[in-house]
Amino acid sequence: MGDKMRLDKYLAESGQGTRSEVKQLVKKGHVSVNGVTARDSGMKVDSDKDAVKVNGRSVIYEKFRYFMLNKPQGCVSATRDGLSSTVLDLLEGEITRDLFPVGRLDKDTEGFLLITNDGQLGHELLSPRKHVDKKYVAHVSKPLTPEQLIAFAEGVDIGDEKPTMPAKIRPLDEENVYEVVLQEGRYHQVKRMFEAFGSKVTYLKRVSMGPVTLDESLEPGQYRKLTAEEVEALRRK
Numbered sequence: 001m002g003d004k005m006r007l008d009k010y011l012a013e014s015g016q017g018t019r020s021e022v023k024q025l026v027k028k029g030h031v032s033v034n035g036v037t038a039r040d041s042g043m044k045v046d047s048d049k050d051a052v053k054v055n056g057r058s059v060i061y062e063k064f065r066y067f068m069l070n071k072p073q074g075c076v077s078a079t080r081d082g083l084s085s086t087v088l089d090l091l092e093g094e095i096t097r098d099l100f101p102v103g104r105l106d107k108d109t110e111g112f113l114l115i116t117n118d119g120q121l122g123h124e125l126l127s128p129r130k131h132v133d134k135k136y137v138a139h140v141s142k143p144l145t146p147e148q149l150i151a152f153a154e155g156v157d158i159g160d161e162k163p164t165m166p167a168k169i170r171p172l173d174e175e176n177v178y179e180v181v182l183q184e185g186r187y188h189q190v191k192r193m194f195e196a197f198g199s200k201v202t203y204l205k206r207v208s209m210g211p212v213t214l215d216e217s218l219e220p221g222q223y224r225k226l227t228a229e230e231v232e233a234l235r236r237k
């Protein structure tokens with residue numbers, strides 16, 4: 001059975017507007033439930049059984065929404081920023097009021113960013129205790145020696161209270177390019193880990209979070225909805 005809830009809540013959670021906006025829609029007779037014009041925005045609807053339409057168009061109930069964005073450089077991972085463009089500015093055409101990015105990528109970092117209104121899932125994906133892998137590709141100024149690669153993976157003192165948790169690192173085919181997998185997300189973590197070995201990150205891209213990988217067809221600045229399978233995979237993490 002679906003959730004039973006007030007019509008105005010159903011409409012607002014489906015992205016039809018704020019609570020007061022959707023109340024106005026009902027008042028003006030723009031909303032129908034099972035073919036009958038709704039008059040009371042407090043009437044109960046069942047998200048599985050009832051057919052709700054606004055101006056004759058079916059409403060699809062989505063309590064939670066999930067997007068993957070290929071974050072471009074120069075854009076900040078905040079919901080609002082007076083000066084710079086934020087990742088939410090890139091979700092043109094979506095109702096972004098309740099959406100937030102899961103974790104932060106630096107302004108100059110590119111790649112996979114999950115944007116959702118599912119607070120609990122977002123929290124779990126970021127918690128180091130949940131051990132969700134975040135995979136990055138880093139271009140660096142100086143290669144690490146085999147000993148340094150081992151030290152990097154074991155945990156690095158980056159000036160915080162505790163050294164970093166165990167990580168994975170492997171050189172890729174291109175010179176001075178590494179794949180790094182972390183299960184935590186401290187401030188500037190990848191950059192500070194390389195810096196601990198005297199190497200500077202010149203380009204950083206996140207390629208995946210847990211079981212979900214950045215869609216290669218997404219150019220920087222483009223986004224798409226997660227598929228149902230991807231959402232399920234994240235929930236199972």
Ligand code: URA
Binds near residue numbers: 187188190
């Ligand atoms: N590590 C960094 O240094 N920067 C990021 O944006 C993400 C991880």
